[in-house]
Amino acid sequence: MIAVLVRLALLFGGLSLLAFGGGTAVLPDMQRAAVDTYHWMTAPEFLAFFAISRAAPGPGSLIAVLIGQKAAGLLGAAVAGLAMFGPSCVLAYAASHVWHRSAGSAWRQHIEHALAPMAIGLTFASAIVLMRGTEHDWRAYAVTAVATLVLSLTEVNPLFVLAAGAAALLLAGG
Amino acid sequence: MPRSYPIPAPPKPHPRASLPALFHAFLSIGLMSFGGGLAAWIRREVVERRAWLDDQQFLTGYALSQIVPGATNVNLAVFIGAQLRGVLGVLAALAGLMLVPIVLILGAGTLYLRSQATPGWGWIGTALAGMGAVAIGLNIATGIRLAQRNLRGVTAALVTLATTVSIGVLRVPLVEALAVIFPISLALSIWQGGRR
Numbered sequence: 001m002i003a004v005l006v007r008l009a010l011l012f013g014g015l016s017l018l019a020f021g022g023g024t025a026v027l028p029d030m031q032r033a034a035v036d037t038y039h040w041m042t043a044p045e046f047l048a049f050f051a052i053s054r055a056a057p058g059p060g061s062l063i064a065v066l067i068g069q070k071a072a073g074l075l076g077a078a079v080a081g082l083a084m085f086g087p088s089c090v091l092a093y094a095a096s097h098v099w100h101r102s103a104g105s106a107w108r109q110h111i112e113h114a115l116a117p118m119a120i121g122l123t124f125a126s127a128i129v130l131m132r133g134t135e136h137d138w139r140a141y142a143v144t145a146v147a148t149l150v151l152s153l154t155e156v157n158p159l160f161v162l163a164a165g166a167a168a169l170l171l172a173g174g
Numbered sequence: 175m176p177r178s179y180p181i182p183a184p185p186k187p188h189p190r191a192s193l194p195a196l197f198h199a200f201l202s203i204g205l206m207s208f209g210g211g212l213a214a215w216i217r218r219e220v221v222e223r224r225a226w227l228d229d230q231q232f233l234t235g236y237a238l239s240q241i242v243p244g245a246t247n248v249n250l251a252v253f254i255g256a257q258l259r260g261v262l263g264v265l266a267a268l269a270g271l272m273l274v275p276i277v278l279i280l281g282a283g284t285l286y287l288r289s290q291a292t293p294g295w296g297w298i299g300t301a302l303a304g305m306g307a308v309a310i311g312l313n314i315a316t317g318i319r320l321a322q323r324n325l326r327g328v329t330a331a332l333v334t335l336a337t338t339v340s341i342g343v344l345r346v347p348l349v350e351a352l353a354v355i356f357p358i359s360l361a362l363s364i365w366q367g368g369r370r
Binding site: 016017018019023045048049051052053054055056057058059060061062065066069070074077081084085087088089091092093095096097099100109110111112113114115116117118119120121122123124125126127128129130131136140141143144145146147148150151152158159161162163164165166167168169170 | 204205206207208212213214215218230233234235236237238239240241242243244245246247248249252253256257261264268271272274275276278279280282283284286287297300301302303304305306307308309310311312313314315316317318319320321324325330331333334335336337338340341342343345352355356359360362363364367
């Protein structure tokens with residue numbers, strides 16, 4: 001039991017610091033360790049966990065908590081979650097601290113101007129990657145297109161659009 | 175019996191985010207973000223509804239969150255919490271963002287493992303796929319709104335395009351793409367700042 005907890009801590013602690021560009025970057029490594037190396041779960045179970053963590057509210061990287069739970073119960077979930085989010089959160093805090101202390105400086109303004117168009121590009125890029133990563137057929141593309149139009153042109157609550165998207169795919173038999 | 179004094183005026187509340195307000199904001203983000211699109215929900219709550227940050231600060235935090243390793247949206251919560259209220263703000267934001275989703279996810283995972291052999295449950299996956307498709311649209315719509323308000327000039331638009339194509343279409347690893355695009359974008363920003 002202790003051995004499993006240590007493995008969970010080392011695995012997710014390491015992945016936490018390798019996850020450049022977000023949690024999806026380390027999913028292949030996560031799958032290899034959980035399925036092939038440690039045999040905590042089957043490949044279909046890993047896929048289902050991935051789908052759940054994607055569909056559920058909150059960060060997608062919470063799949064770490066699911067893997068921890070499957071490997072070692074609630075204690076495993078706690079260890080995996082702390083290891084996955086602890087190190088990167090400390091780094092993010094340090095980065096924001098440096099940022100906060102340099103308010104008003106000229107170099108900070110230049111960096112902000114340089115980062116803004118890149119951040120907008122990353123928003124579009126993640127949408128493209130998400131569509132290619134899942135099995136996005138024409139019905140799903142249609143839902144995405146309509147949702148994009150509605151959400152960019154109106155102030156309707158996105159929760160209604162989410163419900164409408166679920167209903168649309170159910171009715172379309174997708 | 176204590177003498178009654180005139181009630182002093184309460185101390186002026188923090189004009190920005192209080193810790194309970196931070197917790198509450200991220201709790202509703204954590205509750206609403208079914209199917210992903212977290213950054214869009216965070217922006218809606220923190221920039222549009224509560225005006226704790228402006229778009230420029232949000233975008234900076236978003237970009238920094240992508241550069242630092244780890245889950246982007248969790249890093250973004252750390253950045254916003256730290257910006258508004260320091261370490262306690264970080265803890266309030268993280269607790270609000272994660273508590274309910276963790277309980278939901280662990281419950282769903284347990285249910286899934288128990289119902290694995292049950293036929294007739296495929297509609298759940300279909301409904302989730304529909305919500306996911308909408309969540310992607312929410313991402314694009316957020317990008318469009320940010321672009322309308324923050325993209326000034328052809329060079330900035332080209333930087334956005336280069337980022338979108340290299341990472342989204344060509345699948346260049348993020349670290350490599352940023353290592354090339356960021357210095358160029360920074361040089362353009364300094365050059366244009368000098369000309370203003």
